[in-house]
Amino acid sequence: MISKLCNRIFGEAIHDYHIHNHIDQPIENPYRISSIEHLLYLKCWIDTAQWHMEDVVRNPEIDPVEGLQWKRRIDASNQERTDVVEYIDSYFLEEYKNIKPNADAKINSESPAWVIDRLSILALKVYHMTEETVRPDATQEHRDLxxxxxxxxxxxxxxxxxxxxxxxxxxxxxxxxxxxxxQMKMYNDPNLNPVLYNTNHE
Structure with a gap:
């Protein structure tokens, strides 16, 4: 079952990240580069680091200049995340390239990798919500909720x-x-984002 593999590796990546719990901690991916396991671990590591970037940037007292720097890091992380999702889909395309669909075969609204993307985010939500259920400085009402x-x-x-x-x-x-x-994201492309290409022409 692919979901069992995904959830296991996501748990490993989240656990490994929180050993140091530092956004700039270098990834030490334990899996072979060409394997699906490597891609899954990388995907969840990116998501985990970005989760904590999102926490930092939401500090109401953050310096605006520092906040903008974090926002740009988050944008770059989002692009990296999207790239890895597409690598995962490429893996599945190669894996099933010899399967001939039935004449009445249907297309799914989401590709496998984008479902996996959602599973990775859910793994993070489960991890951090679990922390909240045992948070010692929180009220019992908070923990119960x-x-x-x-x-x-x-x-x-x-x-x-x-x-x-x-x-x-x-x-x-x-x-x-x-x-x-x-995905053809446009906001990072200097040829597609009007703010960027108008600035470049000035």
């Missing part, structure tokens, strides 16, 4: 995991087929 939220997140992860496994099985059986669209 977070426990309720955690149960919802766990249920959501189970449902999403099942949906991913079903999608992969449908692709393997030929009842669904993959069609991947590049």
């Amino acid at each position: 977070c426990t309720q939220k955690l149960n919802i997140l766990l249920n959501q992860r189970a449902d999403l995991s099942n949906s991913l496994d079903e999608l992969i099985q449908d692709i393997e059986n030929g009842t669904k087929y993959m069609k991947v669209y590049k």
Whole structure:
């Protein structure tokens, strides 16, 4: 089951990040570069570092100049995250390239990698909500509320995991087929973002 592999590796990446709990801690990916495991670990590490960047930038007392610097780091991280998602989809395209879809095969609204992207974010939500359920300086009411939220997140992860496994099985059986669209993000491209290309022409 691909979801079991994803959730296990996401847990490893999140655990490893929090050993040092530092945004600039270099990644030490334990998996072979060409493997799906390597991509999954990398994906979740990027998400974990970006999670903490988002925490920093939301500090109401942050210096505006520093805040802008963090915002640009988050933009760069988002682009890296998108690139890795597309690498994961490329892996699946190669994996199933010899499967001929049935004549009545349908396309899914999300590619496998974008479902995996959501699973990675859910793993982070589960990790941090679990922390809140045992936070010693919080009230019992806070911990109880977070426990309720955690149960919802766990249920959501189970449902999403099942949906991913079903999608992969449908692709393997030929009842669904993959069609991947590049994200074509425009805001980082100096040729597509009017603020950037108008500045360059001045």
